[in-house]
Amino acid sequence: MSSSPYCTTSNFNYQVEMLNYDPGQGLDKNAKLSMDAAKTGAMALWSLAKSTKNRDVIRKAGAIPFLAKLMKTGQVDVVIPTVGILQECASDVRKYTNNVTRCICSRTSS
Numbered sequence: 001m002s003s004s005p006y007c008t009t010s011n012f013n014y015q016v017e018m019l020n021y022d023p024g025q026g027l028d029k030n031a032k033l034s035m036d037a038a039k040t041g042a043m044a045l046w047s048l049a050k051s052t053k054n055r056d057v058i059r060k061a062g063a064i065p066f067l068a069k070l071m072k073t074g075q076v077d078v079v080i081p082t083v084g085i086l087q088e089c090a091s092d093v094r095k096y097t098n099n100v101t102r103c104i105c106s107r108t109s110s
Helices: 009-018 029-048 052-060 063-070 076-090 093-108
Strands: none
Touching (some): 029 063, 052 063
């Protein structure tokens, strides 16, 4: 059984990069566009995270540090899909819980 060509790290890089919101940008128009992109990326990844294969690819694409940063935004419409992705990733307890917890704790403690 061959894997889907859509379940590759390179195909997820765009969605992961959308999560790269800089909370220090202030509230200008560019910051709003950045927050909208982060929200859209998080919602897309949340939907994709329903699949075990996709969760593995999301993790390998480096999304967890971005997700940890998004948790600090305080924007409910961004935090909800972010928590959804983290919950999906943590559902595979043996592989993800320790990595997710460690990353979130190190990113949110500053």
